[in-house]
Amino acid sequence: MHRGFRWVSGWGAAFVFFFSALTAVIVRARADAPSSGGPVYLTPHPECSYFGPEREKFVRAALGPFHRTSHPLTTLTDRVTRMLAVRGSGPSSTYHQSQAAGFIDSYIFAAFRANGIAPAPMTTDWEFIRRVTLDLTGRIPAPAQVLAFVADTSSNKRAKLIDRLLANPEWVDKWTMYFGDLYGNTANKPSNGLIRFPQGRNAFYDYLHAALANNKPYNQIATDLITAADPDSYNNGPVNYLLGGYTTGGPVQDTIDQMTANVFDTFMGMTHVNCLLCHNGRGHLDSLSLWGSNTTRYQAWQLASFLSHTSMARTVADPSNKNVYYWSLLDNQKGHTTDYALDTTSGNRPARVAPPGCKSSQPCWYVAPQYIFTGSSPKPGQDYRAALAQYITGDFQFARATVNYIWAQFFGMGIVDPPDTFDPSRLDPNNPPATPWTLQPSNPQLLQALAEHFIQSGYDLRALMREIANSHTYQLSSRYPDQWNVAWEPYFARKFVRRLWGEEIHDAIVDSSGLTPSYAIKGFTDLGYPNPSHAMQFPDVVGTPTSDGNVLNFLNSFLRGNRDDQPRKSDGSILQALSLMNNPFVERAIQPTSDAAAPLIAQNLNQDNTSLIDTLYLTILSRYPTTAEMAVAQSAVPAVQGTTRNQAVQDLVWLLYNKVDFVFNY
Numbered sequence: 001m002h003r004g005f006r007w008v009s010g011w012g013a014a015f016v017f018f019f020s021a022l023t024a025v026i027v028r029a030r031a032d033a034p035s036s037g038g039p040v041y042l043t044p045h046p047e048c049s050y051f052g053p054e055r056e057k058f059v060r061a062a063l064g065p066f067h068r069t070s071h072p073l074t075t076l077t078d079r080v081t082r083m084l085a086v087r088g089s090g091p092s093s094t095y096h097q098s099q100a101a102g103f104i105d106s107y108i109f110a111a112f113r114a115n116g117i118a119p120a121p122m123t124t125d126w127e128f129i130r131r132v133t134l135d136l137t138g139r140i141p142a143p144a145q146v147l148a149f150v151a152d153t154s155s156n157k158r159a160k161l162i163d164r165l166l167a168n169p170e171w172v173d174k175w176t177m178y179f180g181d182l183y184g185n186t187a188n189k190p191s192n193g194l195i196r197f198p199q200g201r202n203a204f205y206d207y208l209h210a211a212l213a214n215n216k217p218y219n220q221i222a223t224d225l226i227t228a229a230d231p232d233s234y235n236n237g238p239v240n241y242l243l244g245g246y247t248t249g250g251p252v253q254d255t256i257d258q259m260t261a262n263v264f265d266t267f268m269g270m271t272h273v274n275c276l277l278c279h280n281g282r283g284h285l286d287s288l289s290l291w292g293s294n295t296t297r298y299q300a301w302q303l304a305s306f307l308s309h310t311s312m313a314r315t316v317a318d319p320s321n322k323n324v325y326y327w328s329l330l331d332n333q334k335g336h337t338t339d340y341a342l343d344t345t346s347g348n349r350p351a352r353v354a355p356p357g358c359k360s361s362q363p364c365w366y367v368a369p370q371y372i373f374t375g376s377s378p379k380p381g382q383d384y385r386a387a388l389a390q391y392i393t394g395d396f397q398f399a400r401a402t403v404n405y406i407w408a409q410f411f412g413m414g415i416v417d418p419p420d421t422f423d424p425s426r427l428d429p430n431n432p433p434a435t436p437w438t439l440q441p442s443n444p445q446l447l448q449a450l451a452e453h454f455i456q457s458g459y460d461l462r463a464l465m466r467e468i469a470n471s472h473t474y475q476l477s478s479r480y481p482d483q484w485n486v487a488w489e490p491y492f493a494r495k496f497v498r499r500l501w502g503e504e505i506h507d508a509i510v511d512s513s514g515l516t517p518s519y520a521i522k523g524f525t526d527l528g529y530p531n532p533s534h535a536m537q538f539p540d541v542v543g544t545p546t547s548d549g550n551v552l553n554f555l556n557s558f559l560r561g562n563r564d565d566q567p568r569k570s571d572g573s574i575l576q577a578l579s580l581m582n583n584p585f586v587e588r589a590i591q592p593t594s595d596a597a598a599p600l601i602a603q604n605l606n607q608d609n610t611s612l613i614d615t616l617y618l619t620i621l622s623r624y625p626t627t628a629e630m631a632v633a634q635s636a637v638p639a640v641q642g643t644t645r646n647q648a649v650q651d652l653v654w655l656l657y658n659k660v661d662f663v664f665n666y
Helices: 002-017 019-032 055-063 072-083 104-115 125-137 143-151 157-166 169-183 197-213 218-227 239-243 252-268 272-276 297-307 384-393 396-411 444-456 461-470 486-491 502-513 549-556 574-582 584-589 609-621 627-636 643-657
Strands: 310-318 321-331
Touching: 072 486, 104 444, 104 486, 125 143, 125 157, 125 169, 125 461, 143 609, 157 169, 157 461, 169 197, 197 218, 197 239, 197 321, 218 239, 218 252, 218 384, 218 396, 239 252, 239 321, 252 272, 252 297, 252 310, 252 384, 252 396, 272 297, 297 384, 396 444, 396 461, 444 461, 502 549, 502 584, 502 609, 549 584, 574 584, 584 643, 609 627, 609 643, 627 643
Parallel strands: none
Antiparallel strands: 310 321
């Protein structure tokens, strides 16, 4: 609890710093609010997302990485590394070493030189194999893999390991989970009333899983999701993406707006478009986005008009139960053949009103589609959504946003952070913004180079991850042997630790204990998938698995979000500690005897103490114990076989599952 209190206190300074801007927004929101008897809006303050659950993200974006008063990555990393055992050492990584131009390290190490930063040494082989296996596949390495890797003396063994991991089916599972989070793939979204049902969610999962397995170019994935049209959402996975913008309680423009906001947040890293669909940027985004402060609501309507011909409709799937239905997502259907209309006075967003004197039969009543950056419009007869997909995937910002999203997954923060708060007017180092604005990326040259490489690779996600994982920057140690300066945090001069996802912890317990479960997921086997044995194979983060309430509670304690209005978080909690200590899922994994005994223990109980302890450490933590750890374990575990020894071994396994280096990737 003390740690949580200090975290809140740190953010308190940030809120004090930003209080004047928030006050101005509140005053304007009240001034814009309808008077008594006027139109009724379903949200208390539709004018600004500051009043929603994302307020902390916007404050972080406004302060920027160089001006934050709180440094949670540094604080957490320092605390964790102080508790880590040290086994071996990594080679040094000096900032003056030569780096080939065009690679990640050439830009990162140039920033080190420019700012007098000495980076951390390279991480050890023991730590690297666990780190990269978790980051790429969400799983821990098998003991034999660890020993073979550490014993390998070839100079390219890390590159070879990365290639093997990228080719594993587990890579597909991990990143299907990631993109399921990013795209909001869940059966039900209570915040907007959308129900996809398990069939729609599973179809979306199946599309993503197959796309990643087949290494489909990311620009094609984006195109599929933006343009998909079908009368049956159960049979067409990509249709379920735009359905996520469905909005109840208002006019059709509310849904059009939300689909537009989702597309730009997901594929362009620009959450502020959602703000612009409620009001002009001037007077609302002045402290958040230079580009946004100079952009109007009408321009956002022009962007939204690309989706104005798209309709959603429900069809009863089971005549005996009218509450079960599938969705259609089609274009140019009856009632959806006109452009974005300015004819609303109620709903979830402020009124959309045509100019005075304009009639519904006149062009001024409708907003024609126009791409917000170039002013481009669909060609005569061209499908609106096809044109939008072409403009987005052909925009350099699409590549820039994608590489930044992926970078943030490997480093704990983006080059632009938070990753979906891009400000297009603050990205070019050759055309910097006027004071008091500053460049937004912590390393704009690197961001540019990564995006260019991504395009040149054919939008290949595996190639992007290969480049990141092979960099010296990614392979730096999380330990810093000298005095760390928190001002260096945006420069990536050390590896920041991250708390494992609930799915990763679950799967690490499954793989290390040797107990392989089988979970029933409704409708999942209908697509040809077996019952999942690992949580990273689940199609959703809500209600899965329904077949084991203890496992469901265990996973939920690690804040995996709901793919709706609660994002996945890496925060710690008392519930997490209690789950690791007492949840029946963990208790099953430490049983030393009986028919349900964990193979890890049952198959090794007859070993001598030294071999047994070595095996337990290597299997659970991917390393051998230190001399001190071995001495403590030897004193606690009797050498004589029997009930007392069995209990002591069970306690040792329980202890290893509760160690900091089991819960964190470092």
